[in-house]
Amino acid sequence: MRGFVMAKKDTYLALLRRGIDEKTAQILSDGGIKVGDLKTLDVETLINNYGLKKEIATSVLDSVKSGPRSSAKQRYLADVLSDSGDKKKVDKIEEQRFRREQKDLHAELLEKKEQLRIAKVEQFREKKLVMNRLGKTVELIVKLENTFDEEGKDEQRTKLRDQLETRGLEAARDHELLDLSGTPQDIVDFRRKIAPVLCMHACPDCGEEMDPRGGNVLDDMSDFMLICWDCENEFRAPMAQFVEDKLENGERIQIDPKKGPRLKVYQPPKKSDSLSVDDLIKRDLESTGASVAELEAAVEASKLSGGLMSIEDWIDQTIAAKGYIQAQEHREEFILATGAGATKFNKWMKKAGLYFNKQTGRWTRWEDR
Structure with a gap:
């Protein structure tokens, strides 16, 4: 059993x-x-x-x-x-719903990706601002520590110590935000003690290292010369020596005065050859066979009877009086005197061969520009 x-x-x-x-x-x-x-x-x-x-x-x-x-x-x-081994047919409505959900999900993923990119950019920008602020704080701490070491009065040293404490807290805050290794004091020590040593020059004869700030030859300020206080040998920095050799050998750019300019030189605008109103009247009267006196009288009569000046005369008269023509100042006078349209002001100035100054906004003769 x-x-x-x-x-x-x-x-x-x-x-x-x-x-x-x-x-x-x-x-x-x-x-x-x-x-x-x-x-x-x-x-x-x-x-x-x-x-x-x-x-x-x-x-x-x-x-x-x-x-x-x-x-x-x-x-x-x-x-x-399962009812049978055959594959079930997918409903069209369900298929469309699935595709719509898939499209919405894809759009949501793209939106999340864009938000992530923007967040990374903002994070980088914030870190950059913090890093710049930390750099300025470190430079200020370096100056304060240098001043603190050189100061002999106790009162001033107390004030400098308080400032160092405040700046140290600011540097520690930024240092922690950036998640850097070490401490801000390590950066300050490197800036004060190691970086100046890396920038020292060595004498080519005896090899003695020297600070360029205290090794300049002050007698001749036209040349950047250094002096070694051990062997009293004067020498130049490698870069200064390279520049001096270039200047002495004459390997500089030579300018050919006969060579034309590389860029295209634009000619000043020519005065328009279009006839003024007076010229048109004179031409019409000459075709009739009238004398010169009759022509002048007819021209003067046309000015008096019409009451409008020609554009050329108005331009000559205004430039003779003011020395320039400006749209804000003379547009209304131009319209009343010549009867031209308000929108044709710049066109007539350009047609008369005037030069436009973009800085002052004034039209002048080409020779008076």
């Missing part, structure tokens, strides 16, 4: 490992059948002898024949629950 119970339990567990549900496995194990015997049975036998449905019986046989696997239960349930 005990062996039968153990065999029944083993069959039950073996069926579970093959993905068969607990109820079906319990029915088959209670029937006394073994897993090996299930492989020899068919669907009708399981239906008639054990009361299983056709779909369940088919899935049981497939699961037993395929052997135990991790996804056997999912496969068994899929075979039982």
